């Protein structure tokens with residue numbers, strides 16, 4: 426069906442350019458029980474994302490030009506988002522030798538990343554940046570000092586102490602960000618730091634940008650909306666007052682994510698970074714997992730939150746309390762990531778949002794195979810009612826406005 430913009434606007438809906446997600450996990454090849462390209466593309470559309478970038482931590486990892494080409498040939502069903510592929514920085518994503526970055530870019534890789542892991546060896550990372558500069562494609566780095574994060578499973582702070590869980594200190598991210606920026610300064614390469622979660626990281630990027638370095642960064646909807654109190658059972662979004670009736674039990678593995686949910690001051694610092702332009706993009710880090718990987722003890726569970734389908738509601742929540750303007754977050758979901766990736770915003774891709782729709786997050790209504798989100802059962806406000814790819818309505822859902830929804 427051709428998109429009729431006026432019909433949606435007449436209903437009071439907001440029509441904005443289709444969202445671009447520069448960081449998502451589609452799990453194919455290798456982990457199709459968690460997600461496939463097709464289920465991921467459909468879940469993306471439900472979340473308003475018309476273009477997504479798939480990370481290469483698959484099995485095999487996306488480290489060969491042949492695999493990039495093969496994957497680009499898959500997943501062209503009409504009811505799905507456009508997909509770009511990010512190739513690995515190192516061969517086998519093992520962090521020992523560089524992948525054939527020039528050939529990978531020629532095959533169509535949109536960026537490079539060993540996401541899930543940082544490139545630990547600084548000399549190797551320096552070479553990676555130098556090769557990336559030749560290709561004109563950015564390096565998307567997952568900044569983490571693995572020696573500092575060690576066996577940590579949540580943010581290191583008062584909540585981890587209370588719960589008796591090993592923590593991941595803010596410094597595990599910030600020392601990595603500082604190293605990466607120093608190497609970007611040295612090489613002049615385009616460095617993109619993904620899923621930044623601490624105020625200290627944002628400060629480092631702010632300074633790097635002030636120095637004129639080609640450094641960019643993104644933050645995720647879950648880090649913008651949730652704190653480490655969620656691991657202890659809170660289900661209040663960062664701008665809401667604590668509600669006893671909403672509380673869940675502690676140690677729910679759906680709250681386990683890397684980088685971890687941080688403290689309130691960090692959450693506010695991420696929003697401040699969005700507002701002053703330090704943060705270029707909002708990226709979901711959509712990380713679906715089959716239930717077997719999550720239905721285990723907290724410290725054994727896989728890291729990651731299934732993020733496509735709740736992203737808009739979380740981000741609009743912060744807009745609702747004036748932590749950022751609507752235009753700021755829409756830019757961070759559209760032109761911001763396009764600029765980071767060096768791609769055009771597709772001209773006839775649109776996302777239609779009902780900002781007032783209240784809905785309950787239900788596992789059986791998610792298109793993603795990964796139901797791993799601590800938002801299951803929560804009422805959220807703001808929902809995607811239609812997504813348009815190339816001028817055709819590729820997804821249309823019902824915005825079920827406040828019908829007999831109790832906050833339970």
Ligand SMILES: [Zn+2]
Pocket residue numbers: 540541542567619620683684
């Ligand atoms: Zn990562």
